[in-house]
Amino acid sequence: xxxxxxxxxxxxxxxxxxxxxxxxxxxxxxxxxxxxxxxxxxxxxxxxxxxxxxxxxxxxxxxxxxxxxxxxxxxxxxxxxxxxxxxxxxxxxxxxxxxxxxxxxxxxxxxxxxxxxxxxxxxxxxxxxxxxxxxxxxxxxxxxxxxxxxxxxxxxxxxxxxxxxxxxxxxxxxxxxxxxxxxxxxxxxxxxxxxxxxxxxxxxxxxxxxxxxxxxxxxxxxxxxxxxxxxxxxxxxxxxxxxxxxxxxxxxxxxxxxxxxxxxxxxxxxxxxxxxxxxxxxxxxxxxx
Amino acid sequence: xxxxxxxxxxxxxxxxxxxxxxxxxxxxxxxxxxxxxxxxxxxxxxxxxxxxxxxxxxxxxxxxxxxxxxxxxxxxxxxxxxxxxxxxxxxxxxxxxxxxxxxxxxxxxxxxxxxxxxxxxxxxxxxxxxxxxxxxxxxxxxxxxxxxxxxxxxxxxxxxxxxxxxxxxxxxxxxxxxxxxxxxxxxxxxxxxxxxxxxxxxxxxxxxxxxxxxxxxxxxxxxxxxxxxxxxxxxxxxxxxxxxxxxxxxxxxxxxxxxxxxxxxxxxxxxxxxxxxxxxxxxxxxxxx
Numbered sequence: 001x002x003x004x005x006x007x008x009x010x011x012x013x014x015x016x017x018x019x020x021x022x023x024x025x026x027x028x029x030x031x032x033x034x035x036x037x038x039x040x041x042x043x044x045x046x047x048x049x050x051x052x053x054x055x056x057x058x059x060x061x062x063x064x065x066x067x068x069x070x071x072x073x074x075x076x077x078x079x080x081x082x083x084x085x086x087x088x089x090x091x092x093x094x095x096x097x098x099x100x101x102x103x104x105x106x107x108x109x110x111x112x113x114x115x116x117x118x119x120x121x122x123x124x125x126x127x128x129x130x131x132x133x134x135x136x137x138x139x140x141x142x143x144x145x146x147x148x149x150x151x152x153x154x155x156x157x158x159x160x161x162x163x164x165x166x167x168x169x170x171x172x173x174x175x176x177x178x179x180x181x182x183x184x185x186x187x188x189x190x191x192x193x194x195x196x197x198x199x200x201x202x203x204x205x206x207x208x209x210x211x212x213x214x215x216x217x218x219x220x221x222x223x224x225x226x227x228x229x230x231x232x233x234x235x236x237x238x239x240x241x242x243x244x245x246x247x248x249x250x251x252x253x254x255x256x257x258x259x260x261x262x263x264x265x266x267x268x269x270x271x272x273x274x275x276x277x278x279x280x281x282x283x284x285x286x287x288x289x
Numbered sequence: 290x291x292x293x294x295x296x297x298x299x300x301x302x303x304x305x306x307x308x309x310x311x312x313x314x315x316x317x318x319x320x321x322x323x324x325x326x327x328x329x330x331x332x333x334x335x336x337x338x339x340x341x342x343x344x345x346x347x348x349x350x351x352x353x354x355x356x357x358x359x360x361x362x363x364x365x366x367x368x369x370x371x372x373x374x375x376x377x378x379x380x381x382x383x384x385x386x387x388x389x390x391x392x393x394x395x396x397x398x399x400x401x402x403x404x405x406x407x408x409x410x411x412x413x414x415x416x417x418x419x420x421x422x423x424x425x426x427x428x429x430x431x432x433x434x435x436x437x438x439x440x441x442x443x444x445x446x447x448x449x450x451x452x453x454x455x456x457x458x459x460x461x462x463x464x465x466x467x468x469x470x471x472x473x474x475x476x477x478x479x480x481x482x483x484x485x486x487x488x489x490x491x492x493x494x495x496x497x498x499x500x501x502x503x504x505x506x507x508x509x510x511x512x513x514x515x516x517x518x519x520x521x522x523x524x525x526x527x528x529x530x531x532x533x534x535x536x537x538x539x540x541x542x543x544x545x546x547x548x549x550x551x552x553x554x555x556x557x558x559x560x561x562x563x564x565x566x567x568x569x570x571x572x573x574x575x576x577x578x
Contacts, residue, residue: 020513024413084575104578111411113578114562115404120577121538121565122400122531124313224309224537226530234521241515242411248513249410267578269563270570273403276410281559286373288409289393289402289556 015053017244076106090265126221131159135213149177304342306533365395379554415510420448424502438466
């Protein structure tokens, strides 16, 4: 079997999880772990795919650099509103260099996006609600840490159904800080002002640390003229482990699409599920269809 | 917008549901409804896709006939063990005639297959259980009707978890038939001998008629080295309405793949979800990713 050579750029939670998923894959070998300060132009050409496990804001720069060298990339760029723009930027770079970049390959955006597209195809009219959590929101946690007087913080996202979320914010205060003042400032912050938010003072945020997350995605819709078609997708998962695994599965799809000449920048709704799996199409048809 | 011309062969429950889904689609027009005794060679060439809504055993013949004429087909061939063989038979016909046939496009096989493939990619090691029902099993209903003394029958599939199912068989007896004898013969039948089966005598099977069905598909698996990743997909649906809708959504994918030169015979795990949806890729990326 041809072993795919998969490299990792960035070695935080996601990079470490991706390393484990590569090691567990029957058809891949780790082709190196790189730091974002490394000279990317110096990296050996003997890489099939580079997984971009950097902070999300650094993804566009590295994706373009690697694609310009003809190397496939996979990232988990997760700023939903900017995904169409990133795709449009990367598309001509990938085509010009005959390569494939898979962007926003995590669980949301990513596998949830595939489920949303599938449910839309099964019941074209209706409403889909994606309910997140319970789990840590990185964006809200960073916003909470930025409030004056906060030493450390954790913002948990709690699903209330129909896409509405509660924020449970656990704060560890700096010496001398006043909880009531911190709470008032946090509740006024634009990140929290629009959701039901509760602020709880704790001795140690570190003691609450847990990378568990979840999704409850529901759709009620219409197939043809038939209403009340009901669908639900749930998961309770270790967040970085799933993100790293999804990126690694997408590495396989990127190489296959490149080999077939399907060059370009792809989101996960543009991928066939079988391309994510090891083995031949025939083997997977037999096992899964 | 170019309107896809979609025809229907066979006008039973699925054909009628497909007609409704075509009429509801913004990008399709009905190009005719045909009977399986019609002269297929006489059918106008002005058809983009033919939906094969015939009994499943007649699908291979019609799929090959239409593909030989270069017309895309979609069917919901549902004999799981024979799908790889049908795909292998159709593949060279499709390639030789530069067309696309999508086979086994329903909810199982079909959309469930896509979910199983996706969950396998998210947690490559582990167990997936597909639990069906409550809902009518066509195969078991036919088997029950074939028992001597049975006037009419309905076999319901009841999910007991971990892929184990109970059969609830409702029988309407012929005049003079003995229930205990019918029950004993039914329980010995190979269709029922291996599952927990209960036989219930009723006055009217027709009074129980209901096309509701359901699925509970669960996976617990390992992402990288992280165990206990838990996933669940549920649906409660009108069976022919969903099957017809899935076939119509696949009609769109068949034409797009043909236009891109991706000729061949495809199961749903070989399709990108976005190809099932109306609108441009860019519109769907913005709305769903």
